[in-house]
Amino acid sequence: xxxxxxxxxxxxxxxxxxxxxxxxxxxxxxxxxxxxxxxxxxxxxxxxxxxxxxxxxxxxxxxxxxxxxxxxxxxxxxxxxxxxxxxxxxxxxxxxxxxxxxxxxxxxxxxxxxx
Numbered sequence: 001x002x003x004x005x006x007x008x009x010x011x012x013x014x015x016x017x018x019x020x021x022x023x024x025x026x027x028x029x030x031x032x033x034x035x036x037x038x039x040x041x042x043x044x045x046x047x048x049x050x051x052x053x054x055x056x057x058x059x060x061x062x063x064x065x066x067x068x069x070x071x072x073x074x075x076x077x078x079x080x081x082x083x084x085x086x087x088x089x090x091x092x093x094x095x096x097x098x099x100x101x102x103x104x105x106x107x108x109x110x111x112x113x114x115x
Contacts, residue, residue, distance in 0.1 A: 022095030
């Protein structure tokens with residue numbers, strides 16, 4: 001059974017930092033591209049960070065320089081370090097693992113940036 005289990009998240013004041021983690025099981029993790037997405041109320045899910053299986057990074061301009069994705073293949077874990085958080089970063093964050101047409105999702109975790 002494939003599982004992506006997320007942890008981290010919560011409430012933080014503007015300018016603060018949070019780290020999200022996503023532990024995968026049931027897959028050959030190193031062979032998957034991994035990413036983080038977010039979905040705010042009334043908005044579509046959007047990509048916030050991507051790290052391919054061969055080490056290519058991709059960030060949208062909205063988070064570039066503030067968010068960092070990383071992975072530890074030995075621990076089958078992907079991380080999202082979020083710095084200088086803004087209220088507009090408030091959303092439910094999801095991790096995913098992709099190989100070809102196969103996609104697995106984490107359960108989602110709420111991040112709220114508010115004073």
